Amino acid sequence: MIFNTSPTDIIKIRRSVRTYTKKAVEQEKKGIMREVLDNLRGQYFRFDLIDFQLEEGMKLGTYGMIKGASTFIIGILNKELMDDYDAAVEFGYAFEGIILKATELGLGTCWLGGTFNSKDAMKMIALKDNEQVVMVSPIGYGGNIRGFEKLTRKLSKADQRKPWKELFFHKDFNTPLSIKEAGPYADVLHMVRLAPSASNKQPWRILKSHKTYDFYNVNMPTPSNKKQKFMMSFNDMGIAKAHFDYVANEKGLKGQWLKKDDIKDESFTYVGSWEWHNEVEDTH
Ligand SMILES: Cc1cc2nc3c(=O)[nH]c(=O)nc-3n(C[C@H](O)[C@H](O)[C@H](O)COP(=O)(O)O)c2cc1C
Missing domain, CATH: 3.40.109.10 (NADH Oxidase)
Known part of the structure; x- marks a missing residue:
């Protein structure tokens, strides 16, 4: 776009x-x-x-x-x-x-x-x-x-986004990513946080690992979580990717989308990763 x-x-x-x-x-x-x-x-x-x-x-x-x-x-x-x-x-x-x-x-x-x-x-x-x-x-x-x-807006708490530390992590989901560790990607992640999502559930969790930002969906199919709702949480993941992509491009951050095949879903569903190009890694 x-x-x-x-x-x-x-x-x-x-x-x-x-x-x-x-x-x-x-x-x-x-x-x-x-x-x-x-x-x-x-x-x-x-x-x-x-x-x-x-x-x-x-x-x-x-x-x-x-x-x-x-x-x-x-x-x-x-x-x-x-x-x-x-x-x-x-x-x-x-x-x-x-x-x-x-x-x-x-x-x-x-x-x-x-x-x-x-x-x-x-x-x-x-x-x-x-x-x-x-x-x-x-x-x-x-x-x-x-x-x-x-x-x-009140019922869906439309004006409230989860705090950064509940959305972005480093190496594992027990360790929040610091803004410093996000380096040039801090601005990108700030804009992911503003993404719209169904019922403002914000199901996106992003894990910074070696050379990549890995995107996970925390929504799980449950009897009370009807199929349509569950599928919409994957729309939400696409929205998060779009915000990430557009803002990374705006900031001149180069990389590519890929899907790792060695990630085992545990409590969350892995949907894909952004692999940043080497020149960023030095300052990252
Ligand atoms: C996949 C998806 C489905 C949505 N479905 C509805 C809907 O059926 N009715 C509605 O009023 N809002 C719907 N919304 C809008 C969200 O409620 C809204 O994005 C969220 O509360 C955040 O508010 P904001 O968009 O004003 O930032 C949907 C949003 C997304 C991303």
């Missing part, structure tokens, strides 16, 4: 917007967003943009309530990959790029896990047999935060 503004600045101003004004998204901005969506089309997922007037009481997402929106980004996944962790991570990575691009254009967004309960909206999306809508985000101009939106 190419941004014209600093990703750090975009990440800092993004927040979920659930109340929208009547002001329509300009055609020019829709055109930019359509181009972004086309470029992000992957092997297993694609994105669409539809204009659709949300009616009073129409449900979207798994919680919260969206008001007034009339343009939506739709995330569509191949049905066969509904249970695939890697696909969910990749999807999350791509969708967060879209969210940050919309934020750069001055548009409000809100990740909404699930689909429309409206036949009219679904007709506009024209799904193929093997496709399913898994994520939706309104795009538009945010209005005053009203009672129910305030309540949603």
